[in-house]
Amino acid sequence: MTGTVSGKDSPLIMDNVHTVTGKRIILGVSGGIAAYKAAVLLRRLTEAGNRVTVIPTDAALRMVGKATWEALSGNSVSADVFDGADRVNHVRLGQEADLCLVVPATADTIAKMAHGIADNLLLTTLLSVSCPVAVAPAMHTQMWNNPATRHNIDLLRGRGTVILGPVSGRLTGRDSGPGRMMEPEEIIRRISALPDGKIHGADLRGKTVLISGGGTREPIDPVRFIGNRSSGRMAAELARSAALRGGKTILVSANTEAEILRSLPGSVRNVPVQTAAELAREMQKYAACADIVIMAAAVCDYRTQCAGDAKIKRGKDPITLTLVPNPDILLDLAENRRREKQLVVGFAAETGSAGKDFLQLGREKARRKKADFLAVNLVGEEQGFGPVKTELFLLDREGREKTRFSGEKSTVARDMMEFLAENLYPAENRP
Numbered sequence: 001m002t003g004t005v006s007g008k009d010s011p012l013i014m015d016n017v018h019t020v021t022g023k024r025i026i027l028g029v030s031g032g033i034a035a036y037k038a039a040v041l042l043r044r045l046t047e048a049g050n051r052v053t054v055i056p057t058d059a060a061l062r063m064v065g066k067a068t069w070e071a072l073s074g075n076s077v078s079a080d081v082f083d084g085a086d087r088v089n090h091v092r093l094g095q096e097a098d099l100c101l102v103v104p105a106t107a108d109t110i111a112k113m114a115h116g117i118a119d120n121l122l123l124t125t126l127l128s129v130s131c132p133v134a135v136a137p138a139m140h141t142q143m144w145n146n147p148a149t150r151h152n153i154d155l156l157r158g159r160g161t162v163i164l165g166p167v168s169g170r171l172t173g174r175d176s177g178p179g180r181m182m183e184p185e186e187i188i189r190r191i192s193a194l195p196d197g198k199i200h201g202a203d204l205r206g207k208t209v210l211i212s213g214g215g216t217r218e219p220i221d222p223v224r225f226i227g228n229r230s231s232g233r234m235a236a237e238l239a240r241s242a243a244l245r246g247g248k249t250i251l252v253s254a255n256t257e258a259e260i261l262r263s264l265p266g267s268v269r270n271v272p273v274q275t276a277a278e279l280a281r282e283m284q285k286y287a288a289c290a291d292i293v294i295m296a297a298a299v300c301d302y303r304t305q306c307a308g309d310a311k312i313k314r315g316k317d318p319i320t321l322t323l324v325p326n327p328d329i330l331l332d333l334a335e336n337r338r339r340e341k342q343l344v345v346g347f348a349a350e351t352g353s354a355g356k357d358f359l360q361l362g363r364e365k366a367r368r369k370k371a372d373f374l375a376v377n378l379v380g381e382e383q384g385f386g387p388v389k390t391e392l393f394l395l396d397r398e399g400r401e402k403t404r405f406s407g408e409k410s411t412v413a414r415d416m417m418e419f420l421a422e423n424l425y426p427a428e429n430r431p
């Protein structure tokens with residue numbers, strides 16, 4: 001596979017062993033314990049024929065000394081914005097670069113980047129680059145999950161910075177969890193696998209994301225319906241995350257509160273529907289242009305055979321409603337893909353029943369539905385619906401747990417969209 005990423009003078013050339021070669025690269029190193037791994041990355045980049053200038057922060061130099069960076073890069077190294085003032089180093093270095101990496105990126109440096117602070121040589125350089133910028137966050141799980149850090153990451157991503165990881169694994173101390181820096185080999189693989197243009201934008205730019213949400217209502221008569229307790233909040237948060245990542249986003253919303261819809265970014269196209277039949281029609285229509293299809297709506301499994309034209313009057317005798325099954329919209333979208341290399345994701349809200357726990361039911365459903373992923377969550381009167389915290393288990397089509405997300409719906413949606421954006425590229429390469 002050969003791919004190119006536009007650099008300033010010429011494209012970054014990627015060869016079939018995932019190498020970036022022949023480029024001027026700024027390697028920013030901030031003061032995380034993973035700074036020693038940046039030395040391995042530096043070695044790989046220079047061996048592949050790149051000219052690398054290392055710009056450490058003061059804190060990074062307390063982790064790994066200047067001599068290491070100078071010896072491995074073959075260039076002099078400074079962290080001081082006043083060094084080389086005659087050559088205007090604080091902006092020149094950035095202006096000449098084809099690619100800028102920050103490995104590891106501390107919470108502190110990420111925050112400063114997000115807010116345009118320029119109190120060291122790395123930060124002045126980052127403010128003056130016109131080349132692609134990629135950062136590999138590394139920090140303790142609590143620091144990574146802190147809303148301040150996550151907001152800063154969203155700001156950077158929204159401006160087109162490529163966020164590499166972090167991954168889950170062993171941290172500085174004895175504990176482990178999300179926040180571990182991506183390995184140098186994987187960083188090189190990700191950078192070289194980014195197709196033309198992607199590195200410049202948010203990772204869903206140029207992609208269309210179709211999401212259904214809310215709960216369908218099946219009329220009994222002109223004023224009554226069979227419905228469910230889905231608020232549409234989860235789908236709205238997914239739509240917000242997709243739009244933030246640059247995706248063209250279409251939300252097919254079944255009976256979702258106006259307040260939830262009003263809070264969405266203006267770029268999200270809202271298609272309101274009421275019944276399962278309407279939802280099926282709109283999803284099938286828009287799926288023809290979607291790269292990712294997410295069925296998060298709670299669709300009534302049954303509808304009334306014939307809804308009356310007039311309000312049913314109170315009487316003394318029992319009445320019978322005949323219910324007929326609605327079409328399985330997710331199965332149809334997954335089985336009959338409207339577009340090649342499309343990622344189809346379903347949601348399954350389970351309560352558990354007949355001696356089976358909700359996850360077991362989810363696994364069985366994942367195998368039946370033929371979607372690429374099924375997000376399973378436990379629901380009940382007090383759980384899963386409305387503005388509450390949630391836990392989602394993401395299963396693949398064999399029912400194996402790939403990952404899980406937990407927290408506020410906004411957090412879960414953001415993490416899930418991140419996972420899907422990362423997994424879209426392998427899907428693109430699927431035969």
Ligand SMILES: Cc1cc2nc3c(=O)[nH]c(=O)nc-3n(C[C@H](O)[C@H](O)[C@H](O)COP(=O)(O)O)c2cc1C
Pocket residue numbers: 029030031032033034057058059060105106107108109110138139140143172
């Ligand atoms: C041993 C040690 C390890 C650290 N590891 C990390 C880390 O992995 N991630 C992080 O965000 N901060 C870490 N810190 C804190 C940063 O070094 C500190 O926030 C510093 O101000 C970062 O400065 P910089 O962003 O300019 O490099 C660590 C500090 C120490 C003493």
